[in-house]
Amino acid sequence: MPVLTRTLVLLALSLYTAFAAGPFVWAAMLSLRTTTEIHLNHFAFPNPAHWEKFPDAWYNSNYATYFMNSIEVVIAAVVVLTIVGAMAAHCLARYRFRLNRVIYFILFSTIIFPPQITIIALFQILVNYGLYNSKLGLTLVYVALQLPLTIYILESFFARLPADLFDAARMDGYSDWEIFWKVSLPIALPAVATTVILNFILLWNEFLFAVVLITDEANRTLPLGIQRFIGDTQEDIGMIATGLMIAIVPVIIVYAFFSEKLIQGMTAGAVK
Amino acid sequence: MPAFRAKELKGDVRQPWGTIVAFLLPALTFYVALTAYPAIRTLWNSFHRVLPRREEFVGIANYSELIKDEIFWKAVSNTVTWACISPVIEVTVALLLALALYAKVPGARFFRVAWFTPVLMSYIVVGILWMWIYNYDWGPLNTLLRAIGLGALAQPWLGSPDTALGALILVTSWMWVGFNMVVLLAALHSLPKDVIEAAELDNCGWSAKLVFVIIPLIRATLLNLVVLSFIGKMKIFDLVWITTKGNPLWSTETVSTYVYKRAFEWTTFDLGYPSTIATVWFVIVLATVLLLTWLFRTREKLEY
Amino acid sequence: MAIVRLERLTKIYERAQTPAVKDVSVEIGHGEFMVLLGPSGCGKTTTLRMIAGLESISDGTLSIDGQIVNGVPAKDRDIAMVFQSYALYPHMTVWDNLAFGLKRRSIPRDEIERRVRNVAATLGLSEFLKRKPHALSGGQRQRVALGRAIVRNPKVFLFDEPLSNLDAALRVSTRGEIAALHRRLGATMIYVTHDQVEAMTLGTRICIMSNGRVAQVGTPLDVYHNPASTFVAGFLGNPPMNLFPAVVTDDAGGRTLAIGSLKLTIPPERMAPLPPGTSVTFGIRPEHVSAHGQGRPTEIPFSCEVVQVERLGAETLVISEIADSGARLVARSGGDVALDLGDRVTLYADLSAAHVFDAAGNALRQQTETR
Numbered sequence: 001m002p003v004l005t006r007t008l009v010l011l012a013l014s015l016y017t018a019f020a021a022g023p024f025v026w027a028a029m030l031s032l033r034t035t036t037e038i039h040l041n042h043f044a045f046p047n048p049a050h051w052e053k054f055p056d057a058w059y060n061s062n063y064a065t066y067f068m069n070s071i072e073v074v075i076a077a078v079v080v081l082t083i084v085g086a087m088a089a090h091c092l093a094r095y096r097f098r099l100n101r102v103i104y105f106i107l108f109s110t111i112i113f114p115p116q117i118t119i120i121a122l123f124q125i126l127v128n129y130g131l132y133n134s135k136l137g138l139t140l141v142y143v144a145l146q147l148p149l150t151i152y153i154l155e156s157f158f159a160r161l162p163a164d165l166f167d168a169a170r171m172d173g174y175s176d177w178e179i180f181w182k183v184s185l186p187i188a189l190p191a192v193a194t195t196v197i198l199n200f201i202l203l204w205n206e207f208l209f210a211v212v213l214i215t216d217e218a219n220r221t222l223p224l225g226i227q228r229f230i231g232d233t234q235e236d237i238g239m240i241a242t243g244l245m246i247a248i249v250p251v252i253i254v255y256a257f258f259s260e261k262l263i264q265g266m267t268a269g270a271v272k
Numbered sequence: 273m274p275a276f277r278a279k280e281l282k283g284d285v286r287q288p289w290g291t292i293v294a295f296l297l298p299a300l301t302f303y304v305a306l307t308a309y310p311a312i313r314t315l316w317n318s319f320h321r322v323l324p325r326r327e328e329f330v331g332i333a334n335y336s337e338l339i340k341d342e343i344f345w346k347a348v349s350n351t352v353t354w355a356c357i358s359p360v361i362e363v364t365v366a367l368l369l370a371l372a373l374y375a376k377v378p379g380a381r382f383f384r385v386a387w388f389t390p391v392l393m394s395y396i397v398v399g400i401l402w403m404w405i406y407n408y409d410w411g412p413l414n415t416l417l418r419a420i421g422l423g424a425l426a427q428p429w430l431g432s433p434d435t436a437l438g439a440l441i442l443v444t445s446w447m448w449v450g451f452n453m454v455v456l457l458a459a460l461h462s463l464p465k466d467v468i469e470a471a472e473l474d475n476c477g478w479s480a481k482l483v484f485v486i487i488p489l490i491r492a493t494l495l496n497l498v499v500l501s502f503i504g505k506m507k508i509f510d511l512v513w514i515t516t517k518g519n520p521l522w523s524t525e526t527v528s529t530y531v532y533k534r535a536f537e538w539t540t541f542d543l544g545y546p547s548t549i550a551t552v553w554f555v556i557v558l559a560t561v562l563l564l565t566w567l568f569r570t571r572e573k574l575e576y
Numbered sequence: 577m578a579i580v581r582l583e584r585l586t587k588i589y590e591r592a593q594t595p596a597v598k599d600v601s602v603e604i605g606h607g608e609f610m611v612l613l614g615p616s617g618c619g620k621t622t623t624l625r626m627i628a629g630l631e632s633i634s635d636g637t638l639s640i641d642g643q644i645v646n647g648v649p650a651k652d653r654d655i656a657m658v659f660q661s662y663a664l665y666p667h668m669t670v671w672d673n674l675a676f677g678l679k680r681r682s683i684p685r686d687e688i689e690r691r692v693r694n695v696a697a698t699l700g701l702s703e704f705l706k707r708k709p710h711a712l713s714g715g716q717r718q719r720v721a722l723g724r725a726i727v728r729n730p731k732v733f734l735f736d737e738p739l740s741n742l743d744a745a746l747r748v749s750t751r752g753e754i755a756a757l758h759r760r761l762g763a764t765m766i767y768v769t770h771d772q773v774e775a776m777t778l779g780t781r782i783c784i785m786s787n788g789r790v791a792q793v794g795t796p797l798d799v800y801h802n803p804a805s806t807f808v809a810g811f812l813g814n815p816p817m818n819l820f821p822a823v824v825t826d827d828a829g830g831r832t833l834a835i836g837s838l839k840l841t842i843p844p845e846r847m848a849p850l851p852p853g854t855s856v857t858f859g860i861r862p863e864h865v866s867a868h869g870q871g872r873p874t875e876i877p878f879s880c881e882v883v884q885v886e887r888l889g890a891e892t893l894v895i896s897e898i899a900d901s902g903a904r905l906v907a908r909s910g911g912d913v914a915l916d917l918g919d920r921v922t923l924y925a926d927l928s929a930a931h932v933f934d935a936a937g938n939a940l941r942q943q944t945e946t947r
Contacts, residue, residue, distance in 0.1 A: 009372050013383060016369065020387050020450065023401045026412065042410045088299035095292050103296070110307055114507045114557050116531045116550035120317060120543050121310035123535070144306030147299055164663035167630050168724075172677035173651035176291040186667040205394030207510040208528070212536065223396045227514055230400060237404070244397050251392050259385050266391070267455045 024248075030241035038237050053242045061239070063246060065218065066225030073135050073221055074203045077142035082196055085147055089154035090184050094166065104155065110148045119212055126213060133216045141213060142203050150195045153268070157191035158184060194265035197258050201251055222247050311554075317547030324541055334548035344549060347518075347525040348556075354441055354526070355505035359498040361445045366452030367494070371482070373453075374460045384457065387450035395510030402443045403515050406430050430516055433523035440511060440524055448504070452497050459493040460486070495568040502564065506557050527553050579764050580604040580627065580732055584636035587622050587788075596622045598788045599636070604732075604766060609758050611779035612768045615811070619788040620768045621736060627766060628657050628734050641731060651680075656725035657734040660741065662717050664709040670696075670720050671705040674727050695723045715746050722757070735767040739774060754778060772812055776800070784808050806937040809859050815893060815906050817859045817931070826852035833858055833932070836901030840876050840927060847932045847940055856940070859931035862908035865923050867894065867915060874928040880905055882919045887912060896923065 030038060031053065032046035057063050092104050122141060123132070131137030161184065169179045185192065207223045214220055220228065229243055255262060318334055320327045338344055369387065373380045390398065405411050406429040414426040429439040463486070471485045487494070509528035512518060518525035518533070527549065535546040580603070587597040597619040604610045612620040625631040627638060629650030637644050645653055656677075664673050671692060678688045696702045699719045709717055718738065725733055735754075739747045755778055758765055769775055775782045776796045784791040784799065784807075791811075792804040803809035809817045822833040822840075830849030832841045835858060850856070869875055880896035883904075892913045895906050907923050915921055932940045 006377065009375075009377055010379075013369070013372055013377065013379075017383060017386050020390060020446070022412075023398075023405060024389070026404075027401055043412070043415070084298040084302065087295045091292055091295035095288075097289075097292060103300070107299070107303060110303075112503055112557065112561050113307075113311070114528070114550070114553055115509070116528055116546075117314050117554040118307055118310040120531070120535050120547050120550060121313035122306065124313065124317075124322075124543065125306075125310060140302070141306055144302040147302055151299065162661055162663065164659040164661045165665065167628075168657070168659060168663035169665075169676075170630070171628065171650045171655070171657055173680035176288060177294075180295070183665060187665075189667075201392055205392075205396070207394065207396055207513070208532075211513070212532070223394050223510075226396050226400070230514070240400065244400060247397055248393065251394075255389070255392055259388075262392075263384075263388055263454055267451065267458065 027241050027244055030237060031245040032242075033238055035236050035238035053238065054246065057239060057242045057246060061229065061243070062217065062220075062225060063243060066220050066222045067246065069135060069219055069225075070204060070222040073139050073142065074200060077139045077146070077203055078196055078199045080139070081143045081146050081150055081199055082192060084143065085150035085195070086154055086185060086188070086192060087180065088147075089151045090158050090180050092151070093155045093158035094161075094184075104151075107148050107151050111152070115208055119209065122209075123212055133214055133219060135214075135219055138210060138213050138219075138221070141209055142206065145206075145209065146199050146202065150199060153195050153198075153265070154188065154191055157188050161187060190261075193258075194261055194268075197254060197262050198265045201254065201262070204250060314547045315551050317544050318551045320544045322543035322547065327544070330544070334545050335552070337545065338548055338552060343522055343525065343530060344527075346522045347527045347530045348553075350437055350522075350524060351506060351508070351526045351528075353437065354444075354508065355502045357441055358444055358448075358505045359501035361441070362448045362452050362501050363456075363494060363497050365445070366449045366456055366497070369449070369453045370456035370460060371486075373457055384454060388454055389450065390447045391451045393447070396514050398443065398447060399511050399514035402439075402446075403430065406439055431520060433521045436516055436520060436524045440515065443511060443515075444505065444508070448501060452501070455493060455497060456490065459490045463489050499561070499564050499568070503557070503561060506560070579606045579641055580766065581639045582623070582627070582636070583639070585623065585626060585633060585638060586635035587619075587626060587631060588634045594788070595634070596788055597626070600785070600788075600790050601636075602783050602790065602793055604764060606764055607762050609765045609767065609778055609780045611775040611782045612766065612785060613772065613775040613779075613782050613811075614770065614785035614791075616770055618785040620770075620785050622788075623785070624734055624736055624766060624768045627732075628655055629653050654731045655734060656728045656730040656732075657736065658721050658725050658738045660737045662709075662721040662738075662741075664717055664720055664724075666709050669706050669708055670701060670712070673709070673720055674723050677724065677728050691727050691729075695727045698726075699723050714742055715750065718742065718750060719753075722754075726757075726761070731764065733763055733765040735765065737769055739769070739771070751777060772814065776812075784811060786811075802939070803859075803931065804939050806857055806859070806933050809931060809933070809939075813861060815862050815908070817861050818865065818905055819857055819859045819933075820903055822856050822858040824850045824852050824854040824856060835903070836898070838878070838898070838901070840925075840930075842930050842932060843874055843928055846928070846930050850940075855935045857933040857935075857937065859933065860925045860927075861929060862893065862906040864926045864929040865905060865907035866909050866926075867907060867913055867921055867923055868909075869922075869924045870926070872926060872928070875924040875926050877922045877924055878905060880921055880923050882915050882917055882921055885913070885915055885917065894921075894923075896921065 026043070029044075029046055030042075032049040032051065033044070034050055034053070037044070058067075088107075092100055126132040126134075126137045126141075129137075131140070165183060165187075166179060169183050174182065205223060206221075207227075210221045210224050211227070214224060217228075226240075226243055226247055229240055319329060319331060321330050321334075369383075373383060377383075405413050408414060408426070408428040408431070411429075413429065414423075417423060417426050427435055429435050467489065468481070468485065471481050507528065508526055509532070512524055512526050512529050513532075516524045518529045531546045531549050531553075534540075534549065535543055582600050582602045585597060585600040586595055588595040600619070600623055602610070612623060614620050622631060626633050629645075629648065633646050638646055640653060640655075665676065668676065674692045674695065675688050678691065692705075693702070696705055699722060701716070701719055701723060704712060704716060704720075709720070712720065718741075721738070738754075739750055742750060751774060754767075758778075767774075767778060779796055781794060782796050782799055783793045786807050792799050792808045794802070799808060800812050803812065803817075806819060810819065820835050822835045824830060825832045825834045825839060827839075827841070829841070830851065831844065831847050832839055833856065840858070865878075869877070879899040881899065882894060882896045884893075884895040886893040886895070891908055891910050893906060893908055894913060894915055895904060897903070898905055905923060905925075934940055
């Protein structure tokens with residue numbers, strides 16, 4: 001395309017990039033400055049860079065607790081979710097039986113459910129079973145929450161595996177369960193990895209269910225913790241910014257290593 | 273050797289029922305216990321007053337109250353507005369960006385990764401950042417406006433009933449444009465080269481090629497993104513909760529925040545009424561999704 | 577003693593109108609190479625899969641080594657299968673692919689190692705043992721698939737169109753390898769294909785199937801020279817047998833056929849007498865029709881006009897229309913033939929190789945059918 005148009009387009013794109021990434025860059029800068037410095041000038045470059053704010057936030061506010069709670073809940077949920085989801089997806093993809101498509105449709109259609117339809121009753125149920133305000137309760141809810149998406153992604157992958165492979169394994173003497181573990185899952189590793197990463201990010205950021213089902217300070221997950229932070233320390237912008245940075249770190253790490261996979265995983269279903 | 277009827281295995285060799293059940297049981301248990309049953313229970317709740325220690329059946333009293341509930345209708349209006357405006361902005365801007373990258377602008381790979389980043393962030397983080405951006409005194413937005421002489425336009429963006437909803441819509445657009453752009457870029461790249469080349473041979477100018485060839489071909493993806501965006505906005509909660517909580521004056525109240533408030537913050541402690549709201553909303557969302565997919569599906573899949 | 581015996585084997589799929597396989601009865605002896613041959617959809621693969629245990633049997637019995645195995649799961653039938661798509665485990669090395677089936681059968685580790693190394697050496701795979709399938713060529717993958725079956729030392733080998741994914745040259749050489757394998761191992765092999773050349777060259781006997789039923793069973797040459805039906809006659813042989821509808825005349829002897837205005841008297845050993853007016857089909861293979869008369873008493877001249885000549889180098893096909901009937905006659909001769917489009921020529925058909933089929937398409941000559 002002609003040079004003038006190209007330069008204009010590049011200009012527009014760069015402006016947009018500033019718009020898209022700007023807030024994070026600003027937050028990063030704020031996280032390294034003390035609140036006093038910030039009040040003097042909200043946009044100055046960190047000078048000096050106060051790296052000590054990070055351990056400070058970690059240890060002195062309950063950040064460590066919130067962070068570890070999130071880690072526990074999310075990792076546990078993702079592990080259970082992946083295994084349970086893979087089993088169901090494998091079954092739906094490979095075995096022909098009358099209820100197959102009905103079950104698939106039912107599971108898949110819950111993706112459009114607004115969470116309100118389940119959240120009130122979930123609250124009641126967890127209270128009744130003593131799981132309210134517990135990490136276990138939240139973990140179980142998270143598994144149920146992400147199952148439809150996981151099964152959807154894995155089912156389409158398992159369905160593409162050639163049938164001959166399973167026949168050969170059956171003739172080699174392997175039972176259905178062994179075929180699942182030793183043939184299906186290993187081959188499906190790329191798709192499984194995608195769902196793991198996807199679920200990790202979605203659950204790490206999850207807020208609504210956490211805010212309804214957890215009120216105990218000791219059990220708060222990270223998003224709740226940050227919200228609490230805002231409430232307690234409204235004016236301490238420096239501290240909040242540091243907290244935000246800590247919250248983003250795992251996501252950034254995953255994104256840095258797996259950006260391609262992540263992008264593809266999150267957008268795969270949308271391309272038609 | 274006399275032939276005799278072979279012992280028929282149950283179903284075909286491929287239907288070992290025991291295994292099928294074993295594989296599906298965990299997933300179905302989660303589903304029934306934590307998704308299906310709660311949904312039904314919510315429906316059941318909607319016909320009761322659900323108080324901490326007892327429940328009383330009230331028939332359709334909740335529903336009739338709902339019809340008169342002004343806050344509910346304001347919330348619905350806000351949410352539906354959001355769900356209608358957002359897709360338009362998000363998909364249009366995303367399309368422009370995707371086309372720019374598709375036209376082989378240098379740095380495409382970097383831009384793609386950079387623009388996708390907002391999608392990964394929690395709404396909480398995003399909400400806080402934008403509350404600062406919108407801050408009346410020192411937020412970058414107002415600072416910028418004042419710097420270029422448009423200080424008169426500076427507002428308490430999230431504090432004014434007229435601008436609050438719009439400000440939030442901008443935030444979600446900021447988040448999701450990147451997602452839509454990536455999807456559209458993939459769709460553009462998957463278009464068959466020969467059709468585009470045929471258009472070039474037919475002496476199509478750039479804009480004609482765009483309108484008459486490219487857009488019709490990616491129509492399915494465009495519509496898909498519109499529906500996805502629509503559904504997402506109908507469910508929105510996190511962003512509103514961390515920024516305005518429905519204020520000022522219900523101008524940013526969404527159905528989800530209203531349900532939460534009625535269930536857990538109002539002192540009536542009645543879970544029945546919010547269940548009613550949830551049920552009605554569920555039906556509305558389902559109906560609109562079905563309507564949209566039906567509207568968009570009646571077009572045949574393009575054969576090339 | 578037959579090692580694999582199919583007795584009226586039938587397969588009906590749920591909600592299907594017609595059975596996929598109906599009343600198939602074949603006996604395969606020890607060390608035999610039996611080819612199941614037929615057009616696509618004829619039921620040959622379904623039959624093979626029933627033998628393997630991958631499809632359930634709707635009716636009839638299947639016995640291996642004298643024992644009925646209808647309900648026995650695939651892994652317990654002592655059978656190995658080579659799949660059309662090879663079905664190699666993509667996430668495992670060649671070694672693991674070969675050893676996978678053995679590990680499951682409580683065979684001691686050193687025995688597994690010995691067998692795998694042996695088979696790899698035999699098939700020329702020793703240097704590829706650490707590679708994964710995606711790093712192998714098509715031919716190499718095929719050999720791994722073969723190796724996987726050999727290493728199991730099964731009673732019966734099953735092949736499901738193993739050569740159809742290979743290019744032409746590779747197909748020929750692999751065909752030779754399979755034949756050599758059969759000679760070396762002396763094992764019982766059942767092989768499914770739609771390719772006649774594979775069937776004719778590999779099989780000790782072939783079983784031709786059509787529409788789920790057995791059309792004919794016999795040695796390749798036997799089936800070729802004595803087809804039991806017009807289907808078999810038209811299926812085997814390239815180009816296919818010339819077939820013409822005909823009517824028995826009222827000439828004495830009841831063996832004279834009228835094709836249009838032509839009259840042919842079939843030698844007695846090729847046809848039993850029939851009442852006048854019976855509709856039959858007359859068949860003669862292209863290699864028994866030539867432009868030069870051999871001077872034999874059984875030859876019959878046909879006046880024809882040449883419509884197409886295909887010179888293939890080693891042989892020539894001459895396609896002509898029979899005068900005043902318009903039916904097409906294909907003649908095949910070695911070398912070149914000095915004929916061209918439009919030539920009027922007399923073609924000679926040797927009636928000592930004539931075939932006559934009844935109105936339903938069945939051969940009228942008595943067959944010695946081996947089962």
